[in-house]
Amino acid sequence: MKKLKKILTFSEALTCMLLLSGCDIAVLHPAGLVAKAQRDLIVVSLLLMLCIVIPVMIAIVAFAIKYRVSNSAAEYLPEWGESHKVEFFMWGIPICIVAVLAVLSAYFIHQYEPSKPLDLALTDDGHNRLLRIDVVALEWKWLFIYPEYGIATINEIYAPTGQQVSLQLTAENTINAFWVPKLGTVLYAMPQMNAKLHLVSEEDGQFSGISANYSGEGFSNMRFTWNSVSHDDFNHWVARVRQSSVTLDSSTYLALTQRNKNTPVTHFSEIEKNLYYRIVNRCVVQGSQCNEYLMRLAAEKSLWGELCSVFNFK
Amino acid sequence: MFGRFTDPAAQAFSALQHEPIVLYTVVAVGIIFFLVLVGITLFGWWGTLWRNWITTVDHKRIGIMYVILALVMLIRGFVDALMMRMHQAVAVGGESAGYLPPDHYDQIFTAHGTIMIFFMATPLLFGLFNYVIPLQIGARDVAFPFLNNLGFWITCSGAVLINLSLAIGNFARVGWLAYPPLSEVSGSPDTGMDYYLWSLQLSGIATTIGAVNFVATIIKMRAPGMTMMKMPVFCWTTLISNVLILMIYPVLTVAFALLACDRYLGMHFFTNDGGGNPMAYINYVWMFGHPEVYVLVLPAFGILSEVVPTFSSKRLFGYTSMVWAILVILVLSFLVWVHHFFTMGGGIAVNTFFSTTTMVIAVPTGVKIFNWLFTMYKGRIRLEAPMLWCLGMMFTFVGGGLTGVMLSIAPADWQFHNSLFLVAHFHHTIIGGVVFSYFAGFVYWFPKAFGIKLNRSLGICAFLCWFVGFYLAFFPLYILGLMGATRRLQHYIEPSWQPYFIIAMIGAFIIALGILCTVLQLLLAIWYGFMHKGILPVHENDPWGDARTLEWSISSPPPAYNFAIIPDVKTLDAYWAMKMTGSKRKKTDFSDIHMPSNTSAGFFAGLLSLILGFALVWHLWWLVALSFISIIAVIILHSFVSDHNGYYLSSGDVQMIEDQFTTYLESKGIQA
16 A cells, blocks of 8 residues: 555656646745746746757757758858858847846846845735844754744744745854745855845745755755744744743753754744844853954954944944 | 874774775775786786886877776766765655765765866866877977876876775765865864865866966967967867966865865864854855866867867868857856855845856857857768767757856846756756767777777767766756755655656666766777787778868877977868868978987876875874975986986888888878
8 A cells, every 4th residue: 555655656746747837846836926036037037048049959950960961962061161140140149148138137136135125015914024033054953033022943934924034044053055945045044144035925835945055964954844824823833932841042052053963843932132143153152252342353453444344443 | 103093083994894885895996906907917018007108208198098097087976976866766754765874975975076077077188188289289299298297197196095085084075165164174073074185186286287288288389380370179278278277276276275274283264263264265166166167168169169070071160259259268257156156145236247247158158059050051960979979069068058047147046056956057067068078079089099989889879878868867857956956965855856866867877878888889999909919000090081180180099209290280270271282291201209208207206195195184294294205306306317308219210100101091092
């Protein structure tokens, strides 16, 4: 029976591959605004380029057949090697296509810059303020902190459908990348840095997330789920997390930085203030000094710092 | 005294003890190696091997050795690929689903990438440069014959060092470009990362040496009359490719040196503490890494520009366009590196700039496809194996270019980054663009080197297997990428991914059949050489017919001195012009020819650099000092003691060698 089931899923996937539609290809069946725009961009750019690539492919095969040596009926011009007309088109056509694509790319880069909040129409129930989630890539699990709610989780995100989520990403040690294919835009979670990403889900559902940058032995285990739910369900979930007996402070965080695979979904009912800031600035350990402070010290000492530093000394 | 061998954390022999796959491989390689040694001794070949090959400074023999090294490494790298495909085909569920634990699997994908780029593609490239370039520009050797020999042996010791990691210690588990902090001591405390660093440093030094040589050779040693715009396109691409190497390899060397400082001296260039910055490394390494792609692919374009005209019996379309396209690529290739990390959150300005430059580079690349297409137009196309590889390359490479442009659109890349879509793309361009072209060149120039063509049917089979296998192996990966599969996954949980991985595995096995065909072809050729006791008879100069460049004007295999009389070049496609004007080959009145003497310094310096690398990996400081001083001593000794005057091949000897060729041509009734 089990075998039969296996064969069935296998053949199902096979047929779906042949048809390519109907089965769940995450990037082509997005659930969020950003990913939808990216899907459109991918499809448009593909079609645009196919306009030139398919004729070229056909020409390669057609020329190979037409001008084969056995076909002595075909014209033979051994010394023909220059034609300004042909060269005009062979430079011109790619330049035109690239120009169009470059404009498209620039427009979308501007429109969907990850650090900028998305242009969303406000819903009338006033729910469209940003939900902030601070993400820390650990070895090998994801820590999600909800600073506005004072809660945190491991490998699990809940967010209300339709509400824009403003993520900040960093990593404790190795570089990872945060990717929910259904929602769009991968962004690196880098140690010592704070990268900003805005995503929104437009459908209820469970979307799988994965790390898109290799980070060592337990890399394949860096999976999480993004649950897109109604506002009520989200509030229920928050209440459930708050009932957890575990809290997140410096010492529990330091324990989390230990390397391990297969960390189960965990809820933290309370979080220490400014923990995310201290993770980014690498001063979670008692007595260590924060990077921002060290940079400020270094800047103060130099002429460059005095002239150009972002820190205001006076 | 024993450095890290006594440190249990370095796990000197743990792979042999715990990984049966590794153990059997090492035993098998050991047995083969032993058999080869026994064979050489039984046949009494040591003397010949030493005099004619190991100490040779003849660019043709060095070229052949480079190609042999590349083919051996191709098999090593390909076995890695097969293991990954087989593993991923079953690795659904949890970590224990496949047959490779993460520790081993991570070493395999790192080794696959590193070996394929640095020890397969690069040596194959230098093999072709070495064999073909001096012949194409009408020179008797490269500018620095000793450097050539030294470069080969250092490459070889790099390759040996990276393969030693299989048996002793382990290899890096960091991906082929070793991003810190994973590659720092904190992320990779054992010997693997050190093997990676030192074997690639050796390969980098050797490649730089080789590049100096070829830039000098092409600029200074062209036959009289061959101005830059009369050079064959392969020479142009080689020149630009080597200029690129000279510009980018120092960047890699410095990046690796800084990483080595972090690892060995406790510095903080790329660490997370002490003010280090891992992103700096990523920038350095891609400043190398992206132009490196063009280092590999430009000569591939050059090969097509030689092969397509020959088998179309027609001149290359748009030579000037071609040369300008190559020069544009040279400049642009330095302006695109950030597209490897559009996902770092670089901001609107940075992303727009690099997205646009990346797209622009598609223009000169696309132009080349049209050049070859219109070379075929109104030609007389013969579908021999080299031409098939070229057609396969053109057909496949446009597809790879297409997905490349898709990746260059930054917002689209935000959905493709580090997914299997990306993996499929770069294999699409590297296999479809680089490997197919190199095979075209390999099959095309093989009869020049050995006098006989490789078996035709097997050659066509090899091409068909690679072509079909490629599409089967990599198109599922495009779909998997769109389904959300990232690269370097040791296991996955979505059962819907599995069928695609299985199809990809089948594709990989079909490619394996292609490699098998090539191996059979070579065995047939080796058998032919064996029958002639290694002294290959002279054959006709232009076996493919309608060849256009100078290397086809001399006998196959060419004499040690290449050209008895240095040709006088008047036009592009010099040999074609000679045939058209009916100019006769000179058969008498040769003068003495000056030849460089052999030297063993390159071999010893290479061997010592292998020891140096090994000692650095295992922290055997006394051996580091000893081998380092010895390398310098060898080079100094070579400068003072070796024979730098060379010797003269008398006009009588030249006459004798040329007479053989004349006799052959007359016996075939060819007037030349």
